[in-house]
Each structure stands twice: as C-alpha cells, then as structure tokens.
Amino acid sequence: MNLRTDYDVTQAIELLHNCLSRQISHEALIWLEEKTNQISQGAMQRLFYTAFSAVPRYLGKQQLTLSTQDLRAAAAIRPGWNPQHWSVDQVGRTWIVLSLPHADIEKYLWTLEQVFTTADVRELIALYQSLPLMPHPEKHYARAAEGVRSNMTSVFNAVALRNPYPAEYFDDLAWNQMILKAVFVGSPLYLIHNSDRRANPELGKMLVDYARERWAAKRSVTPELWRFVGYTDTELQALAKVLQVDDIVQQEAAALACAHSPLPQAKELLARYPHLQAAILQGDLTWSSFSRDRLGADT
Amino acid sequence: MMFIDPHIHMVSRTTYDYMVMREYGVVAVIEPSFWLGQPRTSSGSFKDYFSSLIGWERFRASQFGIQHYCTIGLNPKEANNEALAAAVMELLPLYACKEGVVAIGEIGYDDMTPAEDKYFCQQLELAQELDMLVLIHTPHRNKKAGASQSMDRCIEYGLAPSRVIIDHNNEETVEEVLARGFWAAFTIYPHTKMGNARMVEIVRQYGCDRIIVDSSADWGVSDPLAVPKTAQLMLERGIPEAHVKAVCYENALAAYSQSHQFSESDWLTSTIDQRELYYGNSVLRGQTPVVEASRDQILIE
Numbered sequence: 248m249n250l251r252t253d254y255d256v257t258q259a260i261e262l263l264h265n266c267l268s269r270q271i272s273h274e275a276l277i278w279l280e281e282k283t284n285q286i287s288q289g290a291m292q293r294l295f296y297t298a299f300s301a302v303p304r305y306l307g308k309q310q311l312t313l314s315t316q317d318l319r320a321a322a323a324i325r326p327g328w329n330p331q332h333w334s335v336d337q338v339g340r341t342w343i344v345l346s347l348p349h350a351d352i353e354k355y356l357w358t359l360e361q362v363f364t365t366a367d368v369r370e371l372i373a374l375y376q377s378l379p380l381m382p383h384p385e386k387h388y389a390r391a392a393e394g395v396r397s398n399m400t401s402v403f404n405a406v407a408l409r410n411p412y413p414a415e416y417f418d419d420l421a422w423n424q425m426i427l428k429a430v431f432v433g434s435p436l437y438l439i440h441n442s443d444r445r446a447n448p449e450l451g452k453m454l455v456d457y458a459r460e461r462w463a464a465k466r467s468v469t470p471e472l473w474r475f476v477g478y479t480d481t482e483l484q485a486l487a488k489v490l491q492v493d494d495i496v497q498q499e500a501a502a503l504a505c506a507h508s509p510l511p512q513a514k515e516l517l518a519r520y521p522h523l524q525a526a527i528l529q530g531d532l533t534w535s536s537f538s539r540d541r542l543g544a545d546t
Numbered sequence: 547m548m549f550i551d552p553h554i555h556m557v558s559r560t561t562y563d564y565m566v567m568r569e570y571g572v573v574a575v576i577e578p579s580f581w582l583g584q585p586r587t588s589s590g591s592f593k594d595y596f597s598s599l600i601g602w603e604r605f606r607a608s609q610f611g612i613q614h615y616c617t618i619g620l621n622p623k624e625a626n627n628e629a630l631a632a633a634v635m636e637l638l639p640l641y642a643c644k645e646g647v648v649a650i651g652e653i654g655y656d657d658m659t660p661a662e663d664k665y666f667c668q669q670l671e672l673a674q675e676l677d678m679l680v681l682i683h684t685p686h687r688n689k690k691a692g693a694s695q696s697m698d699r700c701i702e703y704g705l706a707p708s709r710v711i712i713d714h715n716n717e718e719t720v721e722e723v724l725a726r727g728f729w730a731a732f733t734i735y736p737h738t739k740m741g742n743a744r745m746v747e748i749v750r751q752y753g754c755d756r757i758i759v760d761s762s763a764d765w766g767v768s769d770p771l772a773v774p775k776t777a778q779l780m781l782e783r784g785i786p787e788a789h790v791k792a793v794c795y796e797n798a799l800a801a802y803s804q805s806h807q808f809s810e811s812d813w814l815t816s817t818i819d820q821r822e823l824y825y826g827n828s829v830l831r832g833q834t835p836v837v838e839a840s841r842d843q844i845l846i847e
C-alpha cells in the first residue's frame with residue numbers, strides 16, 4: 248500500500264475556495280468563510296453540525312464547473328483527487344469538514360462520527376468523497392469499509408469510484424470485497440482509482456467464480472472484470488472460453504487480460520488470436536481505449 | 547384542488563394511506579417529530595427516529611407522489627425525563643438544518659412543568675440561533691393558559707409571530723393567537739381535538755387569514771384525509787372556494803416557505819419512480835413499480 252499522509256490541507260482548501268468563488272454568490276461565499284473560520288478556531292460543535300447540514304440552503308446544489316487546470320491542481324495537491332463530478336454543496340461541505348480542528352485526534356474523530364451516523368444521503372456522499380482529504384487518513388479505515396457495505400449505490404460509489412482512498416488504505420480483503428461489489432451493483436470499474444495496481448490472485452479467483460455462477464444461470468458478466476483475471480490456469484481456462492464467445496467486447500477484454508497476465512501460457516493463448524494480439528502490441532487496444540470505446544468512459 | 551397536510555405523523559401510517567391521500571389531492575405533508583405512544587428510553591431511539599424522518603419516510607412518501615417534510619424537536623411530554631431530554635438536545639443541532647426540515651417542533655407544553663418550560667425555552671433559543679421557524683403544540687389540558695404562555699415565551703426569545711405556528715387551536719384560543727399575529731393551525735381529529743363542522747364555523751367567523759387546517763393523524767383513531775374532507779365540507783356549507791384553498795393549502799405554503807425548504811415547485815415538478823431503492827429497500831412487496839412522467843393526474847379539480 249502506498250500511504251500518503253503528507254499532503255497540504257490548506258492548499259486543498261484554497262483550491263476549493265477558488266472554484267466556489269467563481270460559481271456561488273458573494274453572500275454565500277461570505278457565509279461559508281465565516282462558518283469555516285469559526286469552526287477552525289474551535290467554535291462549538293453544534294456550529295459545525297448545523298453549518299454542515301445547512302450548506303445547500305446557502306450554496307445551492309448545482310454541478311461544479313472545473314477547468315483542466317483546476318483538475319490538474321487537485322491531482323497535484325492530493326494524488327488521485329478528482330473533484331470533476333462534485334456539486335457546489337459537496338465542495339462547501341468538504342471545506343467545512345476540512346476546517347475542523349484535528350490536533351486532538353479523539354475529539355476530532357468523535358465529532359466526525361456524530362456527523363457520519365446522522366447524515367442523510369447527500370451528506371454521506373460528501374463525507375465519503377472527502378475521505379482522502381481528511382487528516383489522519385489511516386483512522387478512517389473502518390468508516391470507509393462501512394461505506395462500502397452501504398446498500399445505497401450512490402454512497403458505495405462515493406467511496407469506490409474516483410476516490411484514491413481504497414487503493415491506498417484497504418487491505419486485500421476489503422479491496423477485493425469492494426471490487427466484487429462494484430461488479431455486482433454495476434458500477435464502472437474503470438472509475439476505481441489505481442485498480443490495476445491492486446489486482447491479486449485471490450481477487451482473480453473470486454471474479455472467475457462469480458462469472459461461472461452467472462454463466463450457469465445463463466447470465467452475462469461485465470467484460471471489465473477480466474481486467475483482474477489471469478493469475479492461474481483455472482483463470483486462463485475462463486479467459487480461453489471468453490475468447491471463443493461471439494462477442495467482440497468480451498473478446499477484447501479477455502485478450503487484454505491475457506496480455507497483462509504474468510503467465511507464459513497467457514501469451515500463447517493470446518497468440519491464437521493474431522488480430523487482437525496485433526492490436527494490443529501496436530497500442531491500439533489498451534484498457535483505457537477499451538473503457539472509452541466499449542464502455543463509454545469519458546477520458 | 548391540491549392540499550397540504552402540514553401536521554401528520556406518517557411513521558405510524560401505512561403506505562395505503564399515502565396512496566389514498568394522493569388520490570384525494572394531498573401533495574405535501576409535514577411530519578412534526580413527536581412522541582410514539584410510549585416513552586423512549588434512550589437518546590439512540592430519538593436518533594433513529596429523526597433519521598427515519600429525514601430519510602426513509604421522505605423516500606416512502608416520494609414513491610407515492612407526496613413530498614414529505616418534517617420538523618425536528620424534543621416533544622413536551624418527553625422533556626420531563628431530564629437525563630434523556632439533555633441528550634436529545636445534543637442531537638437536535640445534527641438534524642435541525644438538514645434538507646426538508648422546515649421548523650423546530652413540535653415543542654411546547656403538556657403538563658406545564660418546569661422541565662417542560664426549560665426545554666421549550668432551550669429549543670426556542672436554538673430556533674432563534676439557526677433562524678428557523680417554530681411549530682408549537684398546545685396542551686390538551688389547560689389549553690388556553692398553555693397557548694398564552696407559549697406565545698409569551700416566543701416573544702421573550704425574540705421570535706417574530708409570523709415565524710411561529712401555534713397548533714391544536716380551538717374556539718377558546720383562536721382569537722388570541724390571531725390577534726397576536728401568530729399562525730393558527732387546527733387539528734381535525736375525532737373527539738379529542740377539532741371537528742370538521744366546528745372548523746367550518748371558525749372559518750366562517752374568522753375568515754381565512756393565517757388559519758391552517760391539518761389532521762395530526764397518528765397511531766390513534768384519526769383520519770389522514772381530514773384536510774380534503776374538511777375542504778369538501780366547507781365548500782358544501784358555503785365557504786368561498788378561495789377561503790378553502792387558503793386554509794387547506796396556501797397558508798401552510800406561505801408559513802412554511804419562510805424556511806426556504808418548502809416550495810410549490812417541489813411537488814409541481816416531481817415524478818414518481820418506484821424502481822428507486824432506499825438503502826437497498828423498496829416500498830414495493832412484489833408489485834409492479836409505477837413510473838410516472840408527469841403529475842397531472844393527481845389534480846382533482
């Protein structure tokens with residue numbers, strides 16, 4: 248795991264401030280500045296709670312508009328941070344959460360706990376999206392795992408998608424459960440940050456078992472799951488089967504899996520499909536082109 | 547005609563009630579947090595109750611074409627368990643400003659004990675601090691004195707009467723409430739509160755300014771259709787339609803839209819999609835989901 252606890256919160260706040268100032272009214276910005284100031288200076292907890300809830304009343308809920316520079320700045324401040332799909336109330340709530348004093352870890356975590364356990368759906372989404380920006384990231388592990396267990400797809404997605412936290416902090420067990428659940432609920436796997444780096448044999452086995460179950464019930468599986476498969480002979484057998492299916496999308500995904508597999512037999516298998524092998528070797532077929540062309544990813 | 551029932555306890559009503567209410571033209575409801583029939587023994591059950599008001603209940607109503615709002619507060623009866631009351635006061639700031647929360651309420655007096663007074667005042671202070679409306683429950687016993695004292699306290703804590711709704715009024719209290727500039731709400735509830743026919747006479751006598759009709763329907767023998775039925779009786783007994791509209795829809799809208807959490811566009815633009823899930827749960831039990839493009843069919847003119 249690649250732990251990052253060294254990012255600068257004040258830079259993140261500055262970026263949020265800049266983005267908001269272009270989009271919300273002067274009054275709303277003043278309101279937010281005042282609240283975040285009071286909170287960072289240790290105002291009573293109830294001010295934090297009420298301000299956090301009240302954000303949409305003052306800021307509205309429109310989509311945030313970000314330039315490519317903003318996005319680049321975000322990724323430079325906190326690698327993996329991608330607020331592209333955030334709304335202004337989510338930005339406001341994140342700013343409020345980041346203003347919370349955190350030197351007294353116990354008090355900080357207790358206060359956050361109160362908000363998490365009483366939050367409504369929109370609030371939960373804002374909180375989980377902000378996880379990678381919160382101080383003491385390693386302390387939020389159980390909370391993030393809780394978010395993955397959520398029955399609300401939107402809440403699950405706030406943890407799992409476009410969020411660097413899981414790849415950095417989840418152990419294999421939690422990580423694998425998250426991927427499997429994403430497959431189950433139909434969330435796009437290409438939005439899972441650094442997912443390829445966290446591929447592992449156990450996950451490959453789980454996904455192939457899942458695919459077999461689906462096939463037995465005459466159901467299809469998302470081609471994206473082959474991304475994590477290719478570690479054992481059993482998995483290669485599954486890939487061989489997919490390569491024979493009359494579905495170019497499935498074939499391409501299985502071919503990519505073979506190309507990325509550490510097993511020499513995988514290369515032999517791929518060689519039986521020269522057109523796919525050639526496309527991969529020439530760089531015309533990659534996971535990212537696949538996500539764009541076959542899954543509609545906007546990359 | 548469209549109706550608002552600005553005081554109804556849907557947690558103790560069935561989904562069937564939502565379906566019938568919608569058929570009768572109820573487009574929005576406000577659910578004041580209140581007591582459940584037996585005392586709660588820990589603040590945890592308040593927490594879950596508040597969470598269901600802002601979460602599941604809101605979702606369930608939306609699935610039947612009704613917009614659900616709520617008010618958050620510690621009710622008068624349960625203020626008498628002081629240890630519990632103090633813990634609930636700690637919870638209120640976590641819920642008071644959430645989306646769809648239109649007021650602090652229902653608060654006020656039951657037995658008019660010192661503990662009730664203490665927590666009533668603390669909640670008025672919170673409302674003032676958060677710039678929120680207040681919904682007041684007037685007591686069943688000693689109602690006139692309870693209503694007067696409630697209004698005194700509101701003034702004392704700096705709340706404008708136009709931002710306070712006094713509920714469960716009757717012939718004895720209406721005059722003072724209106725004269726002092728507060729909203730006067732009436733609960734049409736069999737036997738214990740206000741009756742349909744009496745309500746007609748009140749509107750005949752006092753007109754329609756700042757008067758609001760609601761059902762307070764809850765787990766008791768009560769009627770979730772009290773608002774549309776009262777409207778019908780008023781029309782039958784010669785109350786002008788404009789007055790009926792005011793007391794069964796427009797006044798509640800005017801009073802609660804001051805919260806900026808309650809707006810006609812919420813229900814005029816909403817659609818039903820019963821395929822949606824809440825925490826993985828559906829309101830359906832094997833039925834085919836209804837998916838509706840527009841809300842036109844709910845307007846019963």
Ligand SMILES: [Zn+2]
Pocket residue numbers: 553555578580652762
């Ligand atoms: Zn009530």
